[in-house]
Amino acid sequence: MHRAMVFTAAALAAFISQAHAGAGYVPVLSTYADIAHAGYEDALTTARLLDNKVDALVAKPTDATLKAARDAWLAARVPYQQTEVYRFGNAIVDDWEGKVNAWPLDEGLIDYVDPAYGVASDENEFYAANLIANAALKVAGREIDASTINKALLADTLHELGDVEANVATGYHAIEFLLWGQDLNGTGPGAGNRPATDFDPANCTGGNCERRIAYLKAATDLLIDDLEEMVGNWAEGGAARDALMKGDSRAGLSVILTGLGSLSYGELAGERIRLGLMLHDPEEEHDCFSDNTHNSHFYNIVGMRNVYTGSYKRIDGSTVSGPSLSDLVGRQASEINAEMLAKLNASFDAAKAMVVRAETKEAYDQMIGDGNAEGNAVVQRVVDSLVDQTKSIERVVAALDLGAIEFEGSDSLDNPSAVFQ
């Protein structure tokens, strides 16, 4: 659910009393747009590399080519996750985002699943429809011709089929499922373990290898198309950049802060992290097939720091930087800028500790497991620091006299300080 953050009268009164010229705002918006463009460009570059590795896998399905494709997927997540801070606030990004990073998904829509997955869901009639095994889908009186698997079938028919958001047919997580398969280890060690022969028509495991290949190719091609579109939106003259630069510059700053607050609070701390903790459920991890969730969360947090400090390190090692929101806040309220930077760094450190634990001790899905007090606490610390950071974002809003902004709220999040004691 959507929960509105509530601002006090003081912020509103300040907003009413002051008519701002917005001096110094435009260069900040410009840096923000430049970082978006560079980030989506890097996401596109790494998605093209993934596409190459998928071609190699299909040409010669072996453990080595499958691993190369998986590694390319993991690398592609690094720049993309840093762009998620652009999602909330920029309507063009938010409307598009569901095509590339929709989550969670009912993977039984796409391919074979373990019997423990079940065959029915309250929420989704297509829960176990298995498109790869079925050239015609007949569910609840509806018939879908799936004899040819192509981009149009995935994007126009299958994605969000039946108006169910869990019917995710495209994007990173559909590709992730095809490359890894289900993670059947619960909150124990191990990720998905799909064999390379699932893509080998000559020695086919899992059935319907040709259709699985067609699916993987179509999904990867679609990802490239979608990322190309978003790079264009942030280029000079692109729709997203224009929406930001040609409007009220104070509204532009609100866009930046909405993105920061909504990702911090409702989306990342709430929907993506705390819900999994309170359900102790490995299905509630963002990159659940690949066990890459720690990195996905971490790079979201890196992305927030990029935006606030106006500096992004690209995949080629170069840096895009310019006048930042931090500079602006520092001029108007230096103590709040210092507080905000400290909170962003605290979130970074908490997320880094989670990454280190994932790399050295146990995977994210194990950390959120029932009875794992130490692992739970590491993840809880990320939630707490993100919630804490959100309070400082509100103070930044107040300091800049931008009026009220609604942050993305969450069912699972409110005052978490005393939750997992």
Next chain:
Amino acid sequence: MPGYLREAKPALTTAMMIAGVLAASPTLAVDESTYATANASAVPAHILPAYSSLAEATAKLKDLSSATCAAPTSDRLPDLRGAYNGAMDAFMGVQHLRFGPAEFLLRNQRFHYWPDRRNTTTRQLSALIEARDASALAPERIARSSVAVQGLSAMERLLFGGAEEALFTNTDEARYRCALLTAIARNLDGIAGELVRGWSAEQDAFKDGFLNPSADNPYFRNHGEASLELLKSLHGGLQLIAEVKLQRPLGRSAQRGGAAVKPRLAESWRSQRSLRNIWLNLQALRALYLAAFAPAMETAQPNLDREIRMAFEGVLAEADAYGPSIRPLLESNDGLDKLLRLRRDALSLTKLVTGRLAAALGLQVGFNALDGD
């Protein structure tokens, strides 16, 4: 929230509008004492009685489940279902109170986990019953287990899920199901007791902060911040009704005049009480308004007060007339019209709260504006 539920509303325009409201009532006397009075009234007049009713209902449920499962016979099913309904009725009176004791230790979520977007309750409940681990039902274990298996949503599946006869047969699985039912009932009773104590104990840090805030209080720096929790509860409860409880079963297509309704996305569809839940929620939300905000509004903004009361009466009458089950309404055009009307009226009331009431109180419920998913 899915995009189709989003309100496209430019933030600055809305801000200007609200600024106008404030500018038009410059003499409005809302200050810390107004907030202090609202908060001090809400606890004895609304919060504590609602939690006490909850504790009474869970005590009955607990006693009945232990007695029944000690000597299971299927003729007790109607009584068990009645006790479940009693507890759900009472919970609908506190569902909107999600702060303080209800938030600590996830008590609100543990009592009733819904909506369940991933069907987690069914999955985890099946796994639990399959494993038949008796130690998983110990009070301290179940209280720390997943929120999906320890509350009313799990109990509803045991009592109305189609396998309720399996509570009473002479098998290991039946005994486990009945033991689980009893463990959930005991857990609910424990949570309800903690909620009552949180709001009634002589010394409770949160309650003390709520009633006596100070600059260095960890919860509330002033009375206005505490009143804000009440306003957020009112707003959140109304929003849950309009945008989740009604919108989910109506589906996207209902808005376009189609018929792609989703009856199983309604709350408590198994026990056929989805609209009764909404009616009870609305009663509780009105009680909150009357206890906390009406006294100030009656004198400061009598027209607004009258409008809010009338709006509550309207939606209450609708929900009462249509209930208790939502399913029959989802199956006819006439029923869909009624549900869409109820949703529209609940949304109007929500806007009254986030707009004019918030402005009159000098508090600001955020704008549903630049974004949100």
